[in-house]
Amino acid sequence: MKYVLLFVDTPEFQDELQALSPAERARLFERVDEWFAEHAGRLRGGQKLRAPESATTVRLGGGGPVVVDGPFVEGKEVVSGYAEVEVADLDEALRMVADWPGCPVVEIRPVEVPVPGSVPQGAAGLPAGGPAGAPTGAPAAPSGPVG
Amino acid sequence: MGGAPESGRGEPRPGEPRQAGSGVPARPEPGAAAHRTLDRVVRDHAGRLAGTLIRLTGDFATAEDLVQDAVVAALRRWPAEGVPDRPDAWLYTVARNRGLDLLRREETYREKLAQLVRQEDWPHGRGGARDDRLRLVFTCCHPALPREARIALTLRVVCGLTTAQIARAFLVREATVAQRITRAKRRIAEAGIPYRVPAPDEQADRLTEVLAVIYLLFNEGYLATADRADSRDLADDAEWLAALLHGAMPAEPEVAGLLALIRLHRARGAARFRDGGLVRLRDQDRSLWDRAAIERAAGLLVRTIRRRRPGPYQLQAAIVACHAEAGSWEETDWEQIVLLYDMLLHLAPSPVTRLHRAVALRYTAGPAAALAETGALAAELSGYHLFHATRADLLRALGRRGEAAAADRRALELTANPAERAVLRERLDRG
Numbered sequence: 001m002k003y004v005l006l007f008v009d010t011p012e013f014q015d016e017l018q019a020l021s022p023a024e025r026a027r028l029f030e031r032v033d034e035w036f037a038e039h040a041g042r043l044r045g046g047q048k049l050r051a052p053e054s055a056t057t058v059r060l061g062g063g064g065p066v067v068v069d070g071p072f073v074e075g076k077e078v079v080s081g082y083a084e085v086e087v088a089d090l091d092e093a094l095r096m097v098a099d100w101p102g103c104p105v106v107e108i109r110p111v112e113v114p115v116p117g118s119v120p121q122g123a124a125g126l127p128a129g130g131p132a133g134a135p136t137g138a139p140a141a142p143s144g145p146v147g
Numbered sequence: 148m149g150g151a152p153e154s155g156r157g158e159p160r161p162g163e164p165r166q167a168g169s170g171v172p173a174r175p176e177p178g179a180a181a182h183r184t185l186d187r188v189v190r191d192h193a194g195r196l197a198g199t200l201i202r203l204t205g206d207f208a209t210a211e212d213l214v215q216d217a218v219v220a221a222l223r224r225w226p227a228e229g230v231p232d233r234p235d236a237w238l239y240t241v242a243r244n245r246g247l248d249l250l251r252r253e254e255t256y257r258e259k260l261a262q263l264v265r266q267e268d269w270p271h272g273r274g275g276a277r278d279d280r281l282r283l284v285f286t287c288c289h290p291a292l293p294r295e296a297r298i299a300l301t302l303r304v305v306c307g308l309t310t311a312q313i314a315r316a317f318l319v320r321e322a323t324v325a326q327r328i329t330r331a332k333r334r335i336a337e338a339g340i341p342y343r344v345p346a347p348d349e350q351a352d353r354l355t356e357v358l359a360v361i362y363l364l365f366n367e368g369y370l371a372t373a374d375r376a377d378s379r380d381l382a383d384d385a386e387w388l389a390a391l392l393h394g395a396m397p398a399e400p401e402v403a404g405l406l407a408l409i410r411l412h413r414a415r416g417a418a419r420f421r422d423g424g425l426v427r428l429r430d431q432d433r434s435l436w437d438r439a440a441i442e443r444a445a446g447l448l449v450r451t452i453r454r455r456r457p458g459p460y461q462l463q464a465a466i467v468a469c470h471a472e473a474g475s476w477e478e479t480d481w482e483q484i485v486l487l488y489d490m491l492l493h494l495a496p497s498p499v500t501r502l503h504r505a506v507a508l509r510y511t512a513g514p515a516a517a518l519a520e521t522g523a524l525a526a527e528l529s530g531y532h533l534f535h536a537t538r539a540d541l542l543r544a545l546g547r548r549g550e551a552a553a554a555d556r557r558a559l560e561l562t563a564n565p566a567e568r569a570v571l572r573e574r575l576d577r578g
Contacts, residue, residue, distance in 0.1 A: 001339040089341035090291060095349065110339055 001110060002044070002086050003093050008105035009080040031101040039085070039096055046083030077105060084111070185225050186312075186379070189218055190387060192235045193307025198279025199270055200242060201342055203262040207286065208332040209249075211304055213242040218307050239269035280305060281395040282344050284388070288357040289340045296331035297360050299324055305391075306384050316379045317367070354396075358405050358460065361388045365409050385409055403451040404461030410444035411467040425566035429476040441471045462491040481510035498527040506537060514544040532561035536571065 017025065036043065052071040059066045071078065080103055087093050090108065097106045193214055200210035217238040231237040246263045249256045287300040302308040302316075310328065314321040334340065345353040368381030389406040396402050418435040419426055426432075445468045452461060466487045473479040488504035501524055509517035518541040521534065528534035539554035552575060559571045 003339070090289075090339040091341050091345065091349065093339070094291075095346075108338075110337055 001089060001093075002084065002113065003090075004109050004111060005046070005083045005085060005093070005097065006079050006107040006109060007081040007083070007100075007103050008077050008107060009103045010105065011076050013104050028101065035099065035101055042085045042087055042092075042096065044084040044086050046081065048081040049079065051080075052078045181226065183380075185222060185230065186307075188225075188230055188234050189221055189238075189307040190384070192238055193218055194280040194283055194305040194391075195235065195271065195278060196238050196242060197304050198283050199239070200263070201283075202279065203266055203270075204246075204259045205262075206259045207335050207342060209246075209256065209259050211328075211332060213245050214238075214307070215303065215309065216245045217241040219309055222309065233269070235271060236269040243267070278395070280391060282342055284357055284392065285344055285353060286335065286340060286342045288353075288360045289335075290353070290356050291338055291340055292331050292334060293327075294360075294363075296327050296334075297356075298364060299327045300331050301360055301388070302364070302381075302384065303328060305388065308379065308384070312379050316381050354399065354401070357392065358401060361385050361392070362405060362460070364388070365412075369412060382409070382413060386413060398454075400451045400454045400456045401458040401460050403447055404458055404464050407444045407448040407451065408460055408464035408467060410440060410447075411464060411471050414438075414440035414444060415471060420566075424569050427570065428470060433475065436471065441468075444468070445472060457490065457494070459491060459495045462487050462494065466491070479510070481507050485511050498524050499531070502528060502531075502534060502537060505541075509541060509544070514541045517541050518545065530561065532558040532567070534558075535561065536567075539574070 017028075020028065055069075055071040057068045057070060057072045059068065085093060085096065087096065093108050097108065100106055196217065197210055197214045200213055201207055204210050204213075220241050221234070221238060225231075243263055243266070246256075246260045250260045250264065283305055284301065287304055288297045292300070299313055302313050303310065308316075310324050311321055314324045317324070344350070362385070364381050365385035368379075368383065368385060386406070386409045389402065389409055393399075393402045393406045414437040415431065415435075417437070418431040418433065421432075444464075448461065448464050448468055452465070466484055469480050469484050469487070484507040485504060488500060488507060492500055492504065502521060505517045505520040505524075508520055518538065521538055521541065524534065535554045535558035539551045539558065542548075542551035542554060555571050555575050559568060559575070562568060562571075
């Protein structure tokens with residue numbers, strides 16, 4: 001099954017990161033790189049995202065598009081990166097995530113696989129072949145989403 | 148977690164009214180016994196059928212629907228027609244016919260039911276028996292499912308209860324149970340919850356979840372109130388599940404511990420109620436206890452403890468065994484019980500367990516020491532009726548009658564259970 005792991009950052013984790021010495025921080029990034037290397041065979045793509053302050057949200061409908069600066073949902077927990085993975089089942093995804101060394105929350109979201117001949121539900125408007133950031137086949141870039 | 152004492156209810160406590168316990172033991176009407184027999188036959192076969200159908204269809208939800216249809220048909224027809232010689236083959240045939248109906252009506256089932264069409268006879272009939280119920284249990288109790296869904300799914304898929312039976316046992320609407328089941332099945336499919344026994348490195352955690360579900364079921368049944376006496380005996384289902392698991396995983400000490408715990412409690416069942424009222428352990432007529440069952444369960448526990456992998460269920464069972472093996476309340480080995488509570492607290496700290504320990508401490512260190520011990524728990528347990536009932540007991544033993552009555556009144560305010568209320572009222576009346 002295909003899942004997207006959504007890496008979620010919290011203010012507490014940011015504080016912890018700030019409190020680390022440069023050497024400790026470097027070690028943490030190293031462990032994140034190790035994690036990506038260890039799971040390279042399961043990874044199908046993914047990126048670290050820039051901070052939510054850099055996001056632009058567009059709301060459609062009504063009188064046309066409304067552009068708002070910032071993320072679509074205001075909150076303390078923010079998605080800081082994602083990885084697409086291909087595993088046998090939820091248990092394998094859970095095992096992967098169990099030793100994730102970075103941010104403290106990870107959401108495991110199954111990717112909807114269109115049934116041949118049927119219209120995918122709730123995915124209207126997505127390009128054929130899957131959501132944006134479609135599988136590149138290459139393992140995610142090192143120094144993935146830590147914080 | 149362990150579903151042990153910190154599960155919010157704690158285990159039925161030695162020496163005090165059973166928590167929320169009340170019900171009069173079932174007095175079956177004519178026919179009720181026959182129905183229970185039917186339920187047991189269904190239970191022995193439903194999980195196997197589910198396992199086989201999942202294997203044939205490759206689809207948990209479809210298989211589960213077919214099993215439920217077969218179970219409902221059996222409970223409707225067997226009372227009149229009699230239980231067939233081969234209930235498993237009968238159930239399989241009904242499920243398969245239902246599958247063929249579905250196939251005719253719905254294109255989407257074609258692929259899923261292809262294997263079922265080919266498999267005309269109950270596959271276990273030719274001796275190639277394969278028991279898939281262990282993986283079924285692990286799937287139903289997966290931590291990615293909400294707790295209520297785990298319970299409902301386990302009862303329906305593994306034990307073969309109907310939605311109506313589950314609803315009656317938990318005093319919820321049938322539609323609520325049906326919705327829980329539907330959502331859980333959708334979640335199993337969509338989230339990719341696997342149908343298999345977890346890998347060795349994750350088995351310990353997952354087994355803990357399974358045991359917690361069984362223990363909750365047991366409490367639900369054991370503490371059932373009188374108005375549920377005519378419905379399904381969930382304590383019996385819990386014991387059956389624990390035994391099923393023990394048969395499949397005989398080397399797991401906590402599985403054996405939970406089975407022993409359930410059996411030790413149930414062996415004393417006949418003495419728990421008198422004239423519709425709850426009888427406290429110290430007042431129970433011990434000649435009504437099933438001595439043979441106690442011995443067997445204690446034997447299982449002793450063999451298990453020799454494995455030297457202690458856990459909360461083994462320790463709770465050992466505490467219950469101390470009570471069950473004592474000839475009288477006075478002969479109880481309180482020193483041993485306090486020691487076992489210390490070990491239990493070490494493995495699974497919980498204020499309710501500390502309260503239980505205080506009750507035992509009264510008999511080794513005196514009521515003043517026990518009362519002091521409960522004082523430290525006030526912040527966490529002030530909303531718990533047994534906290535106040537225990538303090539009332541201890542205060543009375545110390546001659547502080549006024550404070551004792553106040554504590555009993557507080558306990559009375561906090562419980563709605565009729566049997567417990569009766570015990571508390573009687574104490575207040577005696578002054």
